[in-house]
């Protein structure tokens with residue numbers, strides 16, 4: 288597949304700057320039944336040495352367009368198992384379709400459980416079953432509300448040659464961190480609201496604690512409710 292977006296900076300780059308390690312084609316079945324082919328990139332030189340990856344989707348996008356980018360943090364329960372305790376899986380499925388339609392990237396960051404890891408996330412789930420909300424549970428475990436860092440996403444964009452993006456997110460903190468790391472964020476395009484009876488309290492906590500831009504009024508029809 289031809290490169291879809293121009294690289295930057297093409298000259299004068301330091302050898303120890305983050306770089307694309309490998310790129311492979313990946314056929315993908317979208318949730319709406321379409322079969323598409325993405326390009327999956329791995330990296331060398333990322334600052335935290337994590338196995339983060341990018342998925343490039345954009346067969347119909349004109350070269351040079353500002354790509355739509357989703358910065359998605361790993362959620363094994365939501366992304367892999369389809370857990371309804373959070374909206375991660377629904378957001379991933381939406382992002383795959385929207386980015387395929389618009390052209391762009393999913394940057395998948397291996398920072399499970401808002402940065403505390405899978406086992407501690409499950410410890411936090413246990414506390415939530417005892418009445419704490421998602422943020423209070425993290426604090427009860429001696430961890431921060433949100434330990435994710437998005438600077439590595441900026442490093443991946445730099446390695447991919449993408450200095451300017453449209454960000455697919457409801458989270459203003461992501462936009463600010465990317466801008467701080469030198470990425471130009473033209474627009475922040477909101478994701479859909481994937482509320483169900485299982486995740487409503489989780490989404491309410493996100494709005495309360497992190498200023499996520501999620502319309503959660505009680506009149507909202509529940510989407511994707513099993």
Ligand SMILES: [Zn+2]
Nearest residue numbers: 362365373375
């Ligand atoms: Zn999740």
